[in-house]
Amino acid sequence: MRMTKPTDHRMPELDFNTPALKRHRKIRALKDRMAGMGIAIGGSSVILAVLLICFYLLYEVAPLFSSASIDLEASYSMPAEDQGESLYLTTEEQAEVGMRVASNGSIVFFSVADGSVIDTVKNLRTEKVTAFAVESDTSHLMAFGYEDGKALIVKHDYRISYPDGKRKITPVVEYPYGEDAIDVADFAIKKLTLRDGSDAMTMAAIGDNSSAITKVTKEVNFITEEVELSEQSEPLPFVADVASMLLSGDQRYLYVATRSGAMSEFDLRDFDNIALKDEMSLFNGDAKLVSMTYLLGKSSIMVADSSGRVSQWFNVRNDATNEEKLTFIRDVKQPVALVDLAMEQRRKGFATLDERGLVAIYNATSTRQVIDEKLSDNTARLISFAPRANGLLLEDSKGLHFYHVDNEHPEVSWSSLWGKVWYEGYQEPTYTWQSSAANNDFEPKYSLMPLAFGTLKAAFYAMLMAVPLAICGAIYTAYFMAPALRRKIKPVIELMEALPTVILGFLAGLFFAPFLEENLAATFSILVVLPVGILIFAYLWSRLPQQIRWLVPDGWQPLVLIPVVVFLAWFCLALSPIIELNFFGGNIRGWITHDLGITFDQRNALVVGFAMGFAVIPTIFSITEDAIFSVPKALTQGSLALGATYWQTMTRVVLPTASPGIFSAIMIGMGRAVGETMIVLMATGNTPIMDANIFEGMRTLAANLAVEVPESEVGSSHYRILFLAAFVLFIFTFIVNTIAETVRQHLRKKYGSL
Structure with a gap:
């Protein structure tokens, strides 16, 4: 019998370390590392992108809540000091040319940068100036009242030219109602106010024992196309110890306030039969009225008193009676007596000057205080905003001082963004978003x-x-x-x-x-x-x-x-x-x-x-x-x-x-x-x-x-x-x-x- 060699049935040995397999493992490990790095980079990039979006939004939002600043730019002695103390201070649009109205009726234009006098315009009348009024900072219209009962309407303006490619601002004085004074009263004028419109101008005057009001109506002659003026004067119920008077923007109401804060409101809609509409008290206690003026838009009346309080008032309509009533809205307060009050010309902001020489700047609607700095001593008496609110003039015993103001977003506060705000013309506080309108007097409403x-x-x-x-x-x-x-x-x-x-x-x-x-x-x-x-x-x-x-x-x-x-x-x-x-x-x-x-x-x-x-x-x-x-x-x-x-x-x-x-x-x-x-x-x-x-x-x-x-x-x-x-x-x-x-x-x- 032939013997055969037994067959070896063992499984062949596998070699996992062949060059091909080693190369394959290296490539796979490299792919794994690259995939891991790619996933990590992608995930990190997403997180980084989200964070960058967040930081960019914060970067754009942060200036809303940054504090304002005020820096001294120039100080100099009073321009044309021999003309008397200042009744009124202002500057033109670029805050390069300043203007002050002196107590003798002269109008002095000067350089804001160094105080050098550019021009002095003498008052046209030789009679003594006994009263002075400003229609509004934006209209540039002013009125001088005299002891013979007449009033002269004056307007300051500024012409811009570019000789040799350089800007030149030339101040001028105009007389929109003629160079002849208007008969307002038959007594010496002690207090005067005016309000101008497209159809009429109204002036109210108060003397020692009498008061009167005059309306100058404008009519266009259809043949000559010239504006013809007609005057009508009526007596007013007399109010003693008057500290300030205001005419409403629509010339429908006259507000007369005494030094003790008692205010009388007269209805002028029926000019032949002027009636007392309402009486109210602007403040309580022994305080005295310092200033009463309109905020931008001629809707809100701002009242400053000697206790350091500034209150805001405007008309609110009653649904039941369909009548408007002047209503207290809000207030801000300084710890000492106020000396002067200045309004911004393009925003609902104002500045207060107190007897310490400290200037505080507020926004009326948000009641946000953006600046509170001592700029002078206790001799400071007048302040005035530049038209763009980027500058502030201050007068004290040393002369005039011009400050640069950086105050971009005063109307923004947490309360105005998330709380109810009582806006002008509204019957109650509301949440309102209305960012734009057709006129410049509009107040943006930014409630989120x-x-x-x-x-x-x-x-x-x-x-x-x-x-x-x-x-x-x-x-x-x-x-x-x-x-x-x-x-x-x-x-x-x-x-x-x-x-x-x-x-x-x-x-x-x-x-x-x-x-x-x-x-x-x-x-x-x-x-x-x-x-x-x-x-x-x-x-x-x-x-x-x-x-x-x-x-x-x-x-x-x-x-x-x-x-x-x-x-x-x-x-x-x-x-x-x-x-x-x-x-x-x-x-x-x-x-x-x-x-x-x-x-x-x-x-x-x-x-x-x-x-x-x-x-x-x-x-x-x-x-x-x-x-x-x-x-x-x-x-x-x-x-x-x-x-x-x-x-x-x-x-x-x-x-x-x-x-x-x-x-x-x-x-x-x-x-x-x-x-x-x-x-x-x-x-x-x-x-x-x-x-x-x-x-x-x-x-x-x-x-x-x-x-x-x-x-x-x-x-x-x-x-x-x-x-x-x-x-x-x-x-x-x-x-x-x-x-x-x-x-x-x-x-x-x-x-x-x-």
Whole structure:
């Protein structure tokens, strides 16, 4: 027998250290390191980008709350001191040429830089000047009152020329009502005030024991096109110990205040029968009136007294009587007596000078004190702002001092941004956003509360519609729907997210809003009839014979609901006129407005809820559906195997397990709703009001940024407050995301063991 050599069946030895494998491992390790570095760089870049956005927003916002500064630029002796002490100080637009009115009636122009006299204009009349008044700093109109009862109207102006390419400012004095004085009274004038308008000028004068008022009416001769003046003078009820007088901007009222603070208001609308309208006390105690003047716009009266208090007053209309009443609004206070009060010419700001020589600068509306510095000694007596409020003239016993003022954003304070503010012309304090208007006397209103409220309101109504539909739809699609139908439905719903929001806003504003207004009864009836009708149909479907129900495969039942939903919607639309006629007098909008007293705006929160909800639904649906579908099948099969029904398995196993993903979907949808711009811009009326009414519009932070950033002046308060609004939106999103992540981690930890 032939013996054979046994075969070696041992497995061949594998060599893991061949050059090819070593090279492969090195390449793979290099790829791993590069991928790790790339992921780290990408993640760090995202974090860095977010931080840079945050820091840039803070960089733009920080100047709003920085303190103002005031620096001495020039000091010199009184220009033309021999003309007498100053009655009035001011400068021209560029703060290069100053002007002071001397006690003898002379007008002295001087260089602000060194005090050198440019020109001195003598008073036209030789009579003694006994009174002086300024119409307003911006009009440059002044009046001199004399002991013979006459008044001379003077206007200072400045001509700019460029000889040899250099700017030259030439001051001039004009006499808009002629060089002849106007007869105002038959007594020596002690106090004088005037107010000029396009149709008339009014002057009021008070003497030792008498008072009078004169109206100069302007009429255009249609033949010669010259302005003809006609005068009418009437006596006034005499008020003793008068310290100050003011005429309202519309020349309807005259305010006469005594040194003790008692003020009388005269109604001038019937010039032939001037009547005392009201009497009030401007302050209490033993204080004396120091100054009474108008704030920019000639609506607010600012009253300074010797106790150091400056109070603001303006007319407030009473709804019951439809009458205006001068009302105290707010005040600021210094610890010592005030000497003078100066108004800014282009903002609602003012400066106070007290007996210590300390100057404080405030904004009247925000009551924010931006400067409080001692600039002189106790001999300081006059202060005056440059037209741009970038300079301040101060007079004391040493002469004149010119200070450069850096005060860019005095109207901004936390109280004005987030609190109620009582604005001129309003009946009560309000939250108001109104950043621009057609006239220069307008006061910007920068309350962020209406914008923040509008953002939350829009998001609330959008989520109110989107969350139930999206989550319920995702639950059915992921858990109950047939796989073949799911593969068709899910992409269609996700495709909705690709629809541009500007198209949705366009359709919502121009089509859906008018349709909703015309079919309000149908809209509200659909919200009731549709769910009830679907439940009834589901019950009837369950009562049908099995042979009929088995004709529709399991998981395809939603297709049967399509004609039901269409029929119910058509039924509600067809029934809408009947409902309106029988229950709402044929006009449901009129019933809401007149019977319920609810304001109805065509583009409102209801429209936004439907339109923005339609935009948010795909986001919430897709994430929720993925979260539910990703629940391990072993969990559902184990629950069913233990005897639980499909519904019990869904509510007690699937939903708790998927809850972190569902919550994330809701928060992401909310973030989308908060940041949405075009839909709320086109479908809400874009009105920045605070009203929870579903039939009223709103303005959101994002929409406001889209509208106003392109039109704002770079570096202005408006510009920086818009950046503050963007920062608020950033912080709001950050807080929401932080809360969402915290809750998600909690839910994951709680249900992760299932």
